[in-house]
Amino acid sequence: MKLIDISMTLSKETPNWPGDTPFHYEIAWPMAESGSVNVGKIEASTHIGTHIDAPFHYDDAGQKTDELDLNRYFAKAAVIDCTGLSEIKKDHINFKGEAVTAVLFKTCAWQNRQVFPESIPVLGTEVPAYLKEQGINLIGVDLPSVDHLESKELPVHHALYAQHINILEGIVLDEVEAGMYQLIAMPLKIKGGDGSPVRAVLISEK
Ligand SMILES: N[C@@H](CC(=O)c1ccccc1NC=O)C(=O)O
Ligand SMILES: [Zn+2]
Ligand SMILES: [Zn+2]
Numbered sequence: 113m114k115l116i117d118i119s120m121t122l123s124k125e126t127p128n129w130p131g132d133t134p135f136h137y138e139i140a141w142p143m144a145e146s147g148s149v150n151v152g153k154i155e156a157s158t159h160i161g162t163h164i165d166a167p168f169h170y171d172d173a174g175q176k177t178d179e180l181d182l183n184r185y186f187a188k189a190a191v192i193d194c195t196g197l198s199e200i201k202k203d204h205i206n207f208k209g210e211a212v213t214a215v216l217f218k219t220c221a222w223q224n225r226q227v228f229p230e231s232i233p234v235l236g237t238e239v240p241a242y243l244k245e246q247g248i249n250l251i252g253v254d255l256p257s258v259d260h261l262e263s264k265e266l267p268v269h270h271a272l273y274a275q276h277i278n279i280l281e282g283i284v285l286d287e288v289e290a291g292m293y294q295l296i297a298m299p300l301k302i303k304g305g306d307g308s309p310v311r312a313v314l315i316s317e318k
Contacts, residue, residue: 114316118162118288129159129256134160156309159281160309162280164177166299170273177307178303178304182298182299185250187295188293189214191289191291191314192215193290194217194218202238205243214252215243215252216253216293218290219233219253228261230261234260241275243275244277251279253281254286258279293315294315294317297311298311
């Protein structure tokens with residue numbers, strides 16, 4: 113069994129959404145003071161690095177992070193190569209496989225993870241309904257958002273939500289071949305949360 117880590121490293125270099133809270137880690141209580149242990153503390157946006165959006169992120173009445181169904185984040189996943197596309201259309205989504213519930217889009221459009229990208233590819237408006245028909249309840253992107261970065265209406269977030277499809281963002285798929293995998297990307301159990309960083313991994317089916 114081969115585990116493939118598809119998570120971003122969290123550090124002060126991890127780019128945050130413009131204006132949002134950057135990642136910060138420090139040792140709040142060093143061994144020299146506590147006498148026995150180093151104890152760290154962290155501060156960050158819940159939308160930093162590799163993370164999931166809880167529906168509460170885009171709907172006041174939506175599910176919170178601690179209310180999410182974890183089965184969605186332990187899923188048979190198809191990685192689809194969309195490298196070079198500026199809009200991902202229904203026709204690009206061709207996976208074969210039984211019981212696939214997650215689709216991960218490999219765009220390779222966010223190459224330098226030290227900086228926030230200027231523009232990113234997005235999903236076509238017909239894609240969410242099509243994915244729902246295929247039994248998909250989670251999508252993942254190797255990008256900081258599923259919508260255009262300057263969008264305030266977040267039409268793709270809402271179109272996915274209308275089809276009860278959850279969102280995973282900021283995965284790293286550069287070295288991952290298109291194909292079938294088992295995905296594990298568990299959110300933290302943050303009470304009332306709007307999202308959560310995750311440690312996302314794939315297990316190769318080969
Ligand atoms: N939709 C993005 C985050 C996002 O839109 C955002 C994050 C922090 C501050 C503002 C944001 N969006 C709109 O102004 C995401 O899900 O990570
Ligand atoms: Zn997010
Ligand atoms: Zn999002």
